[in-house]
Amino acid sequence: MIFRLPQSSGVPLYLQLIEQVKHAVETGALREGDQLPTIRKIANDLVVNPNTVARAYRELEYEGILELRHGTGAFIKESAGGRARVLRNAHALVRGAIERLAALELTDDELRRVLESELAQARAGRDGEKVAGGTA
Amino acid sequence: MFWYKGWLETRFRFCFALGFTVFFLGSAYAYGLKTTAALHVVIGTATVLVAMFCGQLAGAGIATQPAVQATAGLHGSTLFTLSLPVSRLHLLAVRASLGWLQVAGGIALYCGGMWVLFPIVRDTASGAEMLEYAGVLIGCASGLLFISVLLATFLDDLWRMYGTMMAFGALWWASKRVAMPDSVNVFRAMGEGSPLVAHSIPWAALGVSAGLAAVLFLVSLKIVQQREY
Amino acid sequence: MNDLIIETTGLTKAYKGHAALRGLDLRVPRGSIFGFLGRNGAGKTTTIKTLMGLLRADSGTARVFGIPVTEGSASLGDSCIEVRRRIGFVTEDKELYPYMTVRQILRFLRPLFPKWRDELERRYLEMFELPLDRKIPNLSKGMRSKLMLLLAISRGAELLILDEPTDGLDPAATEDVLRELVDIAASEGTTMFFSSHQLAEVELIADHIGIIDQGRMVASGSLDEMKAQYQRLQVVFEETVQAPARWVDGVENVRQMGRVISILASRNVDAIVEQARSLPGATVERFPVTLKEIFMEHVRGN
Numbered sequence A: 001m002i003f004r005l006p007q008s009s010g011v012p013l014y015l016q017l018i019e020q021v022k023h024a025v026e027t028g029a030l031r032e033g034d035q036l037p038t039i040r041k042i043a044n045d046l047v048v049n050p051n052t053v054a055r056a057y058r059e060l061e062y063e064g065i066l067e068l069r070h071g072t073g074a075f076i077k078e079s080a081g082g083r084a085r086v087l088r089n090a091h092a093l094v095r096g097a098i099e100r101l102a103a104l105e106l107t108d109d110e111l112r113r114v115l116e117s118e119l120a121q122a123r124a125g126r127d128g129e130k131v132a133g134g135t136a
Numbered sequence B: 001m002f003w004y005k006g007w008l009e010t011r012f013r014f015c016f017a018l019g020f021t022v023f024f025l026g027s028a029y030a031y032g033l034k035t036t037a038a039l040h041v042v043i044g045t046a047t048v049l050v051a052m053f054c055g056q057l058a059g060a061g062i063a064t065q066p067a068v069q070a071t072a073g074l075h076g077s078t079l080f081t082l083s084l085p086v087s088r089l090h091l092l093a094v095r096a097s098l099g100w101l102q103v104a105g106g107i108a109l110y111c112g113g114m115w116v117l118f119p120i121v122r123d124t125a126s127g128a129e130m131l132e133y134a135g136v137l138i139g140c141a142s143g144l145l146f147i148s149v150l151l152a153t154f155l156d157d158l159w160r161m162y163g164t165m166m167a168f169g170a171l172w173w174a175s176k177r178v179a180m181p182d183s184v185n186v187f188r189a190m191g192e193g194s195p196l197v198a199h200s201i202p203w204a205a206l207g208v209s210a211g212l213a214a215v216l217f218l219v220s221l222k223i224v225q226q227r228e229y
Numbered sequence C: 001m002n003d004l005i006i007e008t009t010g011l012t013k014a015y016k017g018h019a020a021l022r023g024l025d026l027r028v029p030r031g032s033i034f035g036f037l038g039r040n041g042a043g044k045t046t047t048i049k050t051l052m053g054l055l056r057a058d059s060g061t062a063r064v065f066g067i068p069v070t071e072g073s074a075s076l077g078d079s080c081i082e083v084r085r086r087i088g089f090v091t092e093d094k095e096l097y098p099y100m101t102v103r104q105i106l107r108f109l110r111p112l113f114p115k116w117r118d119e120l121e122r123r124y125l126e127m128f129e130l131p132l133d134r135k136i137p138n139l140s141k142g143m144r145s146k147l148m149l150l151l152a153i154s155r156g157a158e159l160l161i162l163d164e165p166t167d168g169l170d171p172a173a174t175e176d177v178l179r180e181l182v183d184i185a186a187s188e189g190t191t192m193f194f195s196s197h198q199l200a201e202v203e204l205i206a207d208h209i210g211i212i213d214q215g216r217m218v219a220s221g222s223l224d225e226m227k228a229q230y231q232r233l234q235v236v237f238e239e240t241v242q243a244p245a246r247w248v249d250g251v252e253n254v255r256q257m258g259r260v261i262s263i264l265a266s267r268n269v270d271a272i273v274e275q276a277r278s279l280p281g282a283t284v285e286r287f288p289v290t291l292k293e294i295f296m297e298h299v300r301g302n
Helices: A013-027 A041-046 A052-064 A077-106 A108-136 B001-033 B038-057 B078-082 B087-116 B120-122 B128-150 B159-176 B203-226 C044-051 C078-085 C103-110 C118-128 C141-154 C171-188 C199-205 C223-229 C269-277 C289-299
Strands: A065-067 A071-078 C004-015 C018-029 C033-037 C059-064 C087-090 C159-163 C189-194 C207-215 C216-222 C233-239 C249-258 C260-264 C282-288
Touching: A013 A052, A013 A077, A013 C103, A013 C223, A041 A052, A041 C004, A041 C171, A052 A065, A052 A071, A065 C159, B001 B120, B001 C033, B001 C103, B038 B087, B038 B120, B038 B128, B038 B159, B087 B128, B087 B203, B128 B159, B128 B203, B128 C207, C004 C044, C004 C189, C004 C216, C018 C044, C018 C189, C018 C207, C033 C171, C044 C059, C078 C087, C078 C159, C087 C141, C087 C233, C103 C141, C118 C141, C118 C171, C141 C159, C141 C171, C171 C189, C171 C199, C189 C260, C199 C289, C207 C223, C207 C289, C216 C223, C216 C289, C233 C269, C260 C269, C269 C282
Parallel strands: C018 C216, C033 C189, C033 C207, C087 C159, C159 C189
Antiparallel strands: A065 A071, C004 C018, C004 C059, C207 C216, C233 C260, C233 C282, C249 C260
């Protein structure tokens, strides 16, 4: 897999790398058992801190997407494929929603903001319920 | 390894000093040194050469570049030198010793050249006396050299050279004006008091010079160790 | 086992007539690439000189590899010769001896460092295409920076102190230098402490940062954590309102333009969001904050 240069934005670099791997798994660019480059190779290619790459790999391992085999490298876990299928289904659902929204003639940015805002509200709602549940 | 650095730093200056000596010997040879005042020429020139050698060849091993290359707040290569894993005593001692050896080399060339080139010098002084004379010059130069070393602890090369020449001139003038026993007069020891003229070794003046060198070295060391570059 | 390679507490230093350091607390973890940021004259070079034992601190302590570098010997710098043996240093002006060639400076330095790595020296000579017999003043600024980096790396240093290693380099040379720094960090685990004005490059290669302003550390820690803590909140109201005079702890800066309030939060973001949301008719959005914003917030207006 070829990583893209992370952007100097507010998003931590390791999160950007994680997103790239997840995206590649979802689109099928990375399949079960595929090997990822070594930490040193990625750090060198992208000119980023090796600790950042290592952290992204650790998080991906923790999330069950990568398997780190000591000395041999990092591989896409078999179970990651199943998750990818779930996500592909989600893609289909979202695609349908977007098609239905087409009538409103929203720009991409507007759509993205609506989605993010709704996500934030939903998250707040969940957190609120949790707090409420805790005090009840 | 600081010997190596010091040598690379000073070799052209040293060669220039030797070249100047050879040039002087050559022109004296071309014009001929026949007068009865030959010894005065030898002695007078020796004093000038010692002043030049001391001014040119000394150093403290820390700041070497002229200040123009080190803009405000920066220090050229000084910071790099100080960041190396050696003591400041080491930096100073190696560089001062190297300067001393080069001054000694210049004096040896001058005295040897005089002895070889001019029969009139050989007639007036024995080989042993010429050797003693060279030793006395080196001894007397030591005290003066360390004035230059001291100046090198806070001046760059160019100003150190001017400063040494001025200090040398001031001391020479003072040695004529201030009342002191002839035996401790370092300038006299290089001239009338030298083995060539007085036919004896001016031990007292040599002692004064060595003492001066030691004191100046210790002062330089203190400065180098205390100074924040 | 101390996991801090550099640790200073309350370091103060008046230097050249002004208070250069005013109680500096600096902690550089082992194996990190630490970006040391600050405006010109904030005290970066004074800090570096103090760490190498070239300046005497007025008060406070500084340890490098756990060895105190601010106390002990009466002679400046002699107490930490051992420390300097384990440090590779790239100076701000990249000045080296003008009378030496590349070959000669290598010959001069090699014996001073018992852990000198011939294979690294060969590798970098080749990679940087440094002409062995060229005199140092005849090298371009990029080449001199690379030579200094080579001298710092080849000595087998455990800590590299780099004072603006890419300053004045063209983009290609900058990329070369940064790539080798990253590679050495990955292969040797070398700790790096570097100052820079290029926030974009710091953001890519540093994992820890410290922002120094007027001789004090005004922000420091893991870059990822800092980015997680710092957020910009945009609060949009249905009609113009009076912003609250008192905000929860953690609000660094509030700006209002009509119905919109922009808040920079340095910590406690959830509580701040809660407070904003409790205002009548407010919608709150969160945005990530770049290193540049964090930097500007801390050094501006002081």
